[in-house]
Amino acid sequence: MNIKLNKKIIKIAVAALALITTSATVAPTTITNLTTVSAKAKKHHKKVKKTKKSKKKAYVIAKYYDEFKPGYSYTYNKKKGVFIGHKMKKHHTSTTDSDEPRVEKATSNYNVPKVKEFTKDIITKYNLKKYRWSKTNITVNIQALTNEQQQIAKDAIEQINNLHIINLTIITKKANITITQTNKDGTALAETTLESTGDEYKGLNITETATIELCNPALNRNAKGNYELKLNQSITHELGHALGLVHTTNNETNIMNAVQHIDYNNLIDSTHVAIDQDYINSLAILYQN
Numbered sequence: 001m002n003i004k005l006n007k008k009i010i011k012i013a014v015a016a017l018a019l020i021t022t023s024a025t026v027a028p029t030t031i032t033n034l035t036t037v038s039a040k041a042k043k044h045h046k047k048v049k050k051t052k053k054s055k056k057k058a059y060v061i062a063k064y065y066d067e068f069k070p071g072y073s074y075t076y077n078k079k080k081g082v083f084i085g086h087k088m089k090k091h092h093t094s095t096t097d098s099d100e101p102r103v104e105k106a107t108s109n110y111n112v113p114k115v116k117e118f119t120k121d122i123i124t125k126y127n128l129k130k131y132r133w134s135k136t137n138i139t140v141n142i143q144a145l146t147n148e149q150q151q152i153a154k155d156a157i158e159q160i161n162n163l164h165i166i167n168l169t170i171i172t173k174k175a176n177i178t179i180t181q182t183n184k185d186g187t188a189l190a191e192t193t194l195e196s197t198g199d200e201y202k203g204l205n206i207t208e209t210a211t212i213e214l215c216n217p218a219l220n221r222n223a224k225g226n227y228e229l230k231l232n233q234s235i236t237h238e239l240g241h242a243l244g245l246v247h248t249t250n251n252e253t254n255i256m257n258a259v260q261h262i263d264y265n266n267l268i269d270s271t272h273v274a275i276d277q278d279y280i281n282s283l284a285i286l287y288q289n
């Protein structure tokens with residue numbers, strides 16, 4: 001019995017010794033470090049408290065979000081269960097300029113005026129929708145179209161890209177512009193819907209997405225036996241809308257004219273319309289600014 005007990009005691013003693021030695025080799029530096037840090041932190045904490053007391057109303061308290069005052073930056077204090085708001089520095093509150101979206105300008109050099117703001121006169125003169133993309137590289141998804149329609153869409157996209165104002169890139173993922181088709185019958189040949197990010201730039205809304213829906217029955221009815229040309233005209237016209245153009249009224253040869261008769265347009269060949277100067281100028285003033 002005695003021997004066994006001794007053995008146990010010895011074992012425990014050995015184990016304890018082992019613990020001491022291992023901790024002794026690692027611990028000293030860390031322990032001293034820790035103490036110095038926490039001591040510093042305490043000092044700092046005291047300092048902060050003092051200045052808060054001496055300064056009159058350096059912060060405000062809010063229980064809920066809707067109590068937040070403008071000009072204060074709030075952080076939640078878990079201990080107190082309230083939001084503490086510190087007055088923001090003046091230069092911080094007056095950064096409204098940087099809230100304006102980052103907007104890319106086209107590097108093209110078409111002869112259109114430089115504008116600080118898109119005024120009503122400019123909007124009317126250039127047939128603008130008061131929308132533009134914030135960038136000049138815009139993606140397009142045409143996957144919902146038939147193979148024939150896709151080929152025609154690719155040509156129309158290339159025609160617009162050849163103006164070297166903006167660049168449309170066809171992708172198979174979610175894109176900025178989506179072209180779809182429907183067999184729903186109606187009077188419209190196609191419909192384009194724009195959504196804004198809510199940001200404004202020089203009086204224009206920044207476009208977030210555009211969806212073009214081609215209406216097959218109406219397109220077929222109006223094709224006059226030349227479906228390729230009709231679709232080329234329609235896609236060029238709808239992409240014009242998607243990029244920020246509205247209808248023109250005084251020139252029937254315009255692609256953006258409300259009356260889309262293919263016999264009015266100037267053509268580059270039997271299946272492609274020629275993009276007119278008004279269309280080019282509208283894109284140029286939108287994106288060169």
Ligand SMILES: [Zn+2]
Nearest residue numbers: 237241247258
């Ligand atoms: Zn239209």
